[in-house]
Amino acid sequence: MPQRLPSPIEIDAAGMAHPCQIILSPNTDARPEGTDIDMIVIHNISLPPHQFGGQGIMQLFTNRLDPAEHPYYAEIAHLKVSSHFLIRRDGELIQFASCHQRAWHAGVSSWQGRERCNDFSIGIELEGCDESAFNDAQYLTLQALIQALQQRYPIRHIVGHSDIAPGRKTDPGPFFDWQRLSSS
Numbered sequence: 521m522p523q524r525l526p527s528p529i530e531i532d533a534a535g536m537a538h539p540c541q542i543i544l545s546p547n548t549d550a551r552p553e554g555t556d557i558d559m560i561v562i563h564n565i566s567l568p569p570h571q572f573g574g575q576g577i578m579q580l581f582t583n584r585l586d587p588a589e590h591p592y593y594a595e596i597a598h599l600k601v602s603s604h605f606l607i608r609r610d611g612e613l614i615q616f617a618s619c620h621q622r623a624w625h626a627g628v629s630s631w632q633g634r635e636r637c638n639d640f641s642i643g644i645e646l647e648g649c650d651e652s653a654f655n656d657a658q659y660l661t662l663q664a665l666i667q668a669l670q671q672r673y674p675i676r677h678i679v680g681h682s683d684i685a686p687g688r689k690t691d692p693g694p695f696f697d698w699q700r701l702s703s704s
């Protein structure tokens with residue numbers, strides 16, 4: 521198959537991506553004043569685990585997950601979490617928080633001596649899991665999104681959740697192809 525170029529994405533002055541579906545999460549707050557946004561954190565998520573295409577991720581990030589719907593939901597429904605972006609299996613991009621806001625995706629974390637990576641990072645979730653490959657459409661959207669973020673913010677680090685929370689987190693997992701980011 522010929523390689524498709526990613527369709528361009530733009531981040532506007534309010535920190536919102538275009539084109540993009542917006543589902544705002546209440547689980548955000550202000551970044552510390554004067555913080556440079558210089559990191560992108562890549563994650564994977566699937567709800568229920570290893571199942572793709574449902575509404576669970578959107579429900580989790582908007583505090584609407586039904587604990588009765590799945591045993592795992594009962595464990596996590598109380599969590600107050602969010603990410604700036606989700607890239608679904610078909611490459612669709614959803615934004616839950618302005619990039620100017622702090623989203624709650626990294627948890628306890630540190631990178632090169634800096635703690636609390638949520639303060640200065642943008643979180644991108646790929647719908648997926650540690651046990652299977654991501655789709656081409658997801659990489660295309662991810663490449664376009666990273667390019668757009670690099671144009672708007674002084675991004676210096678693109679890391680996985682497992683890099684900033686080793687021992688606690690394993691995503692984006694062994695199937696995430698880092699080389700496909702450097703080719704963008």
Ligand SMILES: [Zn+2]
Pocket residue numbers: 562563564625681689691
């Ligand atoms: Zn993660």
